[in-house]
Each structure stands twice: as structure tokens, then as C-alpha cells.
Amino acid sequence: MITGFWHQVRAVVDRDLLRERRQGDMLWITIPFGAIALLLIPLAIGTDAVLLREIGPGMYWVIVMLFGVLVAVSRASRETLPQQDASALLGLDPAAGFVGRTVSSAIFLLIFEAVVGIVAIGLYDISIIGIGWLALTLLLVAAGLALLGTLTAAIVNSSSAGTALVPLLVAPLSVPLLLGATQTYDGLQGGYGILSWVLLMVAVVLVVAIIGVLTARPLQET
Amino acid sequence: MSGAPLVELSGVGVRIGSSQILRDVDLEIEAGEVVGLFGANGAGKTTALRLIATLIRPAQGSGTVLGADLSSAERYDVRRRIGMIGHVPGIFPELTLAENLRYAARVAGVSTDRVAGALAAVGLAGAADRPAGAASHGMQRRTEFARELMIDRSLLLLDEPHSALDRDAVDLVEGLIERKAAEGGAVIVVSHDRDRVGAIAHRTVDLVGGTLT
Known part of the structure; x- marks a missing residue:
């Protein structure tokens, strides 16, 4: 039985989801902490409902970005060298490993976005217009952050640099995603064009995905 | 023992960062051979195994x-x-x-039906559902041997295979080594235990300061 690329991707995704479910970092630490961060802002600036409604969407995206970086950092230190060696000697295609880790990270981030999004709607009274476009934005941001996190984790793991380098790489690279997400929301609210912002996010996702797949082998080498 | 060598190294050196870990390593291993590799701590044994495993260039x-x-x-x-x-x-x-073995089987492209048999072969049939993190070091090592039983390998690289194993598991490991050699594969066993490995190896080599002697 010859293993196909997507068969290996699926095996990696299933492994990571199972590990996360057992470990529970995302469920019991990251998501509640994200929700608490959103709760702290009204406490800090007061209960001005109009102001909260105005800044709410921006705060939501900032929290998503910051916790996306946090997820990236945790992914960077997730596999030990013996675990990486064992997977390599099973014949795991480095590109399949990259795609699998990205997909599982994107699933975690989508769950994070959904739960924290519900909290944000309740706390900031955020209005929802153009749910299809918003869903696409959530998907693109999750995919983009997952790709950036997985790629930078691979870069850090292939060098002698510590995982502290991951946020320094991911945070600035995620700025186009933050801009795209906030401008898409504002565009939907104000009724002006959002296509260029959506295309910006799509471009980020495609470029990082191509770089990640093409560099998966060289980055695995020492 | 005939045909092209399974492992052929000529004047090989390995650097990790600024350190020269291996230098001028010449080694040939034929099909059917069991080779014992000895060396002091820090001599470069693990690096040599990772090199032969193709994990470093x-x-x-x-x-x-x-x-x-x-x-x-x-x-x-x-x-x-x-x-x-x-x-x-x-x-x-x-x-x-069991989940660890199922993951290995799926990535390697072998049937997951082999998992139960492999676990039984290493005496872990009753511990299949135990989290690996809660299993003893010896059980974790047995699980790795189960993985090697499940997947058809031509070359086995074993680093201190006898450590943390009880008598039954040692017999199992030595049986696996003998079987692999008999099937035309090759095995490299890194160890500090010259007597034990000397008894199963066809020849032994020493790694001193990053060079084979």
C-alpha cells in the first residue's frame, strides 16, 4: 500500500487534533484567556456602550492575532527531535507534514475565533452584516495565521534560534491579515468595496502556503 | 553477505554548528550484518546513527x-x-x-490491522489503550520495537537497545536483530555493553573522538 500525500496529511491532522484534545491547552487555557482579555478592555475603559461598539471589532481582531501568535509559539515547541526523526523515518513527506500541521492549527484557530467571537458579540454588542463574507474572513485569517505559525516554527526548528523568535516573525507578517480583516468588517458595515481586502488576505494565504510547501524539505534538513 | 553494501561511507565528516562531530569516517555494512558500535559519551555515536538514517547530511x-x-x-x-x-x-x-502505532502505520502506508499483532508481539496487548506518557520507559521502548515489527525495514539502527528493558524484552530485541539479519537486512547496535552486543554482532567498531577505529 503506497501512501499518498493527502493520506499522510490526514494522519498528521488526526494526530495533532488527538494530542490537543488530550492536552487541552487550547480548550482550557487559550480560549478562556482570550475571552478574559476581551472582558478586561471594557473594565479598563469603562462602560461607554457606543465606544465599545466602535472599538469592539478591532479589539476582537487584535486578540485573534495575538492568540494566533501564541498558538504558533506552542506549535513551534510541540515536536521533539526524536518525534520528528521517527516521523521522517516513517516516510512522512515534509510537505505533507507542513500541510497537516497547518490544517490542525487552522482548525484550532477557527474554534478560537468562533468562541471568542461569540463573547465579543455579547460584550461589545457588535453588529453582524454580510455573514458569508465574515465567515470567509475568519477562514482566511485562521488559515493565514496557521500557515505563518507553521512556517516560522519550521524555520526556528531548523536553526539554532529559540522559540522566542516565533512571535517576532509571526506578529509583523500577520499585519496584512489584521488589516484585511478589520477593513473587510468596516467595509461591510459602511457598505463600501471589500474585494481588494479579501484578495489581500487570499494573496497572503497563497504566498505563505507556496513558500511553506516548497521550503518544507530544505527546512527539515540540518 | 553479497551484493552492494547497504551502508557505504567514505571520508565522511559531520559538523553541527561550529563543532566537527564526525571526521573521516569510513564504513561499509553488508546485507545480513549486525555491527556493534561503541564509544564514550560524546564520541558522536548518536550523530553517526542520524547520519546513516539520512537525517543529517x-x-x-x-x-x-x-x-x-x-x-x-x-x-x-x-x-x-x-x-x-x-x-x-x-x-x-x-x-x-495503540494510537501511536496507528499513526505510524498510516504515515508509513501499512495496514492499521497490524497494530494489534505488533503490540501483542512485544507483550503490550493489555496496555494498548494506555497513554504513552503514562507508560514506563521500558513500555515506550517496546512500543517502538512494535513499530519496527509492523513496518518492513531493511536497516535497523538501535541506540542502547537493551536499556530499560526486562529479560523478556531483551530476548525480543535480540530475536528481532537476528531475524532482520537473517532476512538480508542489516542492524547497527550502539551500546556501552561490549559483552552483550559482542555476543550478537558479527563485528564491532569503535568511535573515538568522532573517528571510527
């Missing part, structure tokens, strides 16, 4: 493993035929022992 010299050039992309094609058990287990502690 030589900085100097040339070499082939299972016919694949160590410096070219060919080595990716032979990795699945190389099994390695290091002294730190390469399994995932959050998964159960």
Missing part, C-alpha cells in the same frame, strides 16, 4: 545508504526502509500506545 566525504546518496534528495526515498530507536523514545505521550 555529511559536510565532508560521500556516502550511500540503501543505494541512496546521502547528499542528494534520493535519501528521502529510502527513509521508510530505515528504522531507528534512539535512547529517547520518538512517540507522542498524549496518544495511547
